[in-house]
Amino acid sequence: MSADFAIGLHDFSAATGQYVLTHETLAAENGADVAKYHKGIGQRSMSVPAVDEDIVTMAAAAAAPVVARHGADQIRTVLFATESSIDQAKAAGIYVHSLLGLPAGARVVELKQACYSGTAALQFALGLVHRDRSEQVLVIASDVSKYERGTPGEATQGAAAVAMLVSAEPALMRIENPSGMFTADIMDFWRPNYRTTALVDGQESISAYLQAVEGAWKDYTERGGRSLDEFTAFCYHQPFTKMAYKAHRHLLDHCGYDVDDGEITRAIGQTTGYNAVIGNSYTASVYLALASLLDNADDLTDRTVGFLSYGSGSVAEFFAGTVVPGYRSHLRTDMHREAIDRRQEIGYAKYREIHDHSFPVDGGNHPVPRETTGPYRLAGIAGHKRLYEQR
Ligand code: HMG
Numbered sequence: 334m335s336a337d338f339a340i341g342l343h344d345f346s347a348a349t350g351q352y353v354l355t356h357e358t359l360a361a362e363n364g365a366d367v368a369k370y371h372k373g374i375g376q377r378s379m380s381v382p383a384v385d386e387d388i389v390t391m392a393a394a395a396a397a398p399v400v401a402r403h404g405a406d407q408i409r410t411v412l413f414a415t416e417s418s419i420d421q422a423k424a425a426g427i428y429v430h431s432l433l434g435l436p437a438g439a440r441v442v443e444l445k446q447a448c449y450s451g452t453a454a455l456q457f458a459l460g461l462v463h464r465d466r467s468e469q470v471l472v473i474a475s476d477v478s479k480y481e482r483g484t485p486g487e488a489t490q491g492a493a494a495v496a497m498l499v500s501a502e503p504a505l506m507r508i509e510n511p512s513g514m515f516t517a518d519i520m521d522f523w524r525p526n527y528r529t530t531a532l533v534d535g536q537e538s539i540s541a542y543l544q545a546v547e548g549a550w551k552d553y554t555e556r557g558g559r560s561l562d563e564f565t566a567f568c569y570h571q572p573f574t575k576m577a578y579k580a581h582r583h584l585l586d587h588c589g590y591d592v593d594d595g596e597i598t599r600a601i602g603q604t605t606g607y608n609a610v611i612g613n614s615y616t617a618s619v620y621l622a623l624a625s626l627l628d629n630a631d632d633l634t635d636r637t638v639g640f641l642s643y644g645s646g647s648v649a650e651f652f653a654g655t656v657v658p659g660y661r662s663h664l665r666t667d668m669h670r671e672a673i674d675r676r677q678e679i680g681y682a683k684y685r686e687i688h689d690h691s692f693p694v695d696g697g698n699h700p701v702p703r704e705t706t707g708p709y710r711l712a713g714i715a716g717h718k719r720l721y722e723q724r
Contacts, residue, residue, distance in 0.1 A: 340462045341503035341654060343469070344402060346665050347624050348394035349493040349611050350382035350477075351705045353676040354684045359488060362681045370488050375574035375605065379612035380492040380676060382477055383704035384690055388415050388494065389425050389721060390709040392475040393432040396496035397708060398665065399471065400433050403498060407469040410461055411441040412454035414474040414616040416644075418443065419719060421526070426473060428721050432709055435471075447522065448570050449644025450474070451495070451616035456650070458499035459508055466501035473497075476615035481530045482688055489573045491612020495620040504663045505627070506638070506654040513553025513651040515545050522645030529691065538645055542576065543583045545649035546641055550584060553651040561588055564653070565636035567600050568622035570643040572613045574605035577622070580641060603630045610673055616644075627656075628666040634658050675706070 355378045356370035370376050382391065392413065400408075413426030424443035429435075444450040444457075451474030458470035475494035480486030521538035524531045554560075561584070569577035581601055585592050604622040606629055608614075614621060619642045626638065633656040643649045679687075692699055692714050700713040705724065712722045 336463045336466070338466055338501050339503060339507040340459050340501055341499065341508040342497050342505040343500040343503040344399045344498040344663060345495065345505060345620070345624060345627075346395050346398045347493060347495045347607070347617070347621060347669050347672065348391050348707070349672050349676065350380040350386055350391065351677060351707065352381040352383060352679045352683070352687070353378050353610075354381050354679055354681070356488065358681055363483065373575065374488060375578070376488060376609055376612060378610045379490045381679065381684055381687055382492050384687060385701040385703060385710040385712070386705045386707065387419060387711055388417055388475040388477060389419065389428045389719075390705065390707060390711060391492065391494035392425065392473045392496065393429045393709040394707050395475070395494040396429060396471060396473055397433055398668065399496050399498050400435070403469070405433070405435045407467065407500070408435060408471050409439050409468040410458070410470045411435065411439060412444060412458060412470060412472050413441070414444045414450035414454040414472070415476050416445055416447050416450070416524070416615050417477045417479070418445065425475070428719070429473065432721055432723065446648050447644030447646050448572070448615040448618060449642050449648045449650065451620060452640070452642035452650050455497065455499065455508070456512065462499055462501055470499040471496060472499055474616035474620060476617055478613040478615055479530050479688070480533065482685065485535050486531065486533050489613045491614050493611050493614035493617045493621055495617045495624070497620065504657060505660045506656055509653045509655065511553065511556035511558055513549040513551065513556060513558060515548030515552060515649045517541070517544065517548070517647055519645070519647050521647060539576070539579065541645065541647050542643050543580060545643050545647050546580050546584055547587050549641065549649040549651040550587070558651070559637065559653055561585070561590065563637055564600070564639040565633065566604060566626055566630070567639040567641065568604050568619055568626060569601070569641045570619045571605060571608040571622055572618065574609045577601050577605060607669070607673065624669055627660070627664055628669055632661070634660065
């Protein structure tokens, strides 16, 4: 049953970490040809959070401007999607709820299914607004992507958060029915509870992603979805930006279309700008693709955008959104560019120090050095509790 009112994205805001490591620096350290990173996987640099930043501080930084613009009175639910969780029991969103002073009369939960759960959160939010159009749902996707140093995955690391306000009669984008879904039990990428870095079978993960694109598209078309020609652009999950090109080429081929590189670039090119310099932000990545598109494309009013969200393991979903007239006056383009530009470039030694840092697990009092210039920080860990503060 579809609602007799539009539901979708009413506001959107993104944040990233304090530091940036370029792929020139990484290549100089590990002896790779930098062209493999720039051209082969389509990455220029990666965001690296400071030691006093994490998924909570990035999420609060992304969500604060949304709450400042719209107030919190209508927010009845906060859905926090992540796969770099900081606690096995408590939802990271509760720290954000506290930092932003959201009302006690709200529910807050955390969702996980690799990079896909941001989309699960968005879809669940649509359902909640469908039930009661007066409610707004704050959807947050925040992740720090981390692989072992010296592994092929290292070049695809990154970090970012997005905050999306889902409401009736949205100002940015209407999200449509149907969705196409696909699930398969595959060990392409995973992170056991005792590890801080992910394990991955790189080539298997690329094949699994492509298989999921086919599966989700098949389900989408069988449920009466739009035809490929109706889309102006496609936002794919971007573990590295070349993956979006691979995926779209695969979809066109699968659907019997001529695979024209110019046409693929037209459909994908403007979605990759932020991910190419931020790296994989897991749950946030497909929505950073949307931010890049909205912030950089000419007028997209009434244009339809396709989304392909993939999370290893694996689950994928294809759905469509149509851009609302007047959307441009609600964008945060300057803020997004500033968040990227203000990052401080670091050398390999500083990156290694941050990458290999871990807090003692002795239950003692461990203050964290001040590094971030962002609005929120992790002040310390004491008695196994994380302590956050506004900077
Ligand atoms: P690799 O073995 O380092 O690289 O792993 P490669 O040898 O496959 O080369 C990569 C590309 O660079 C190739 O292009 C090469 O030809 C090219 P392709 O053939 O694929 O088009 N290349 C060059 N190009 C120009 N000049 C050169 C040069 N040398 C090589 N000199 C891999 C790459 C992506 C596998 C690795 O980085 C990795 O394991 N990454 C992590 C896993 C990943 O990102 N998987 C993507 C799909 S799964 C997914 O998206 C889910 C995920 O986000 C997790 C989640 O859901 O939570 C990861």
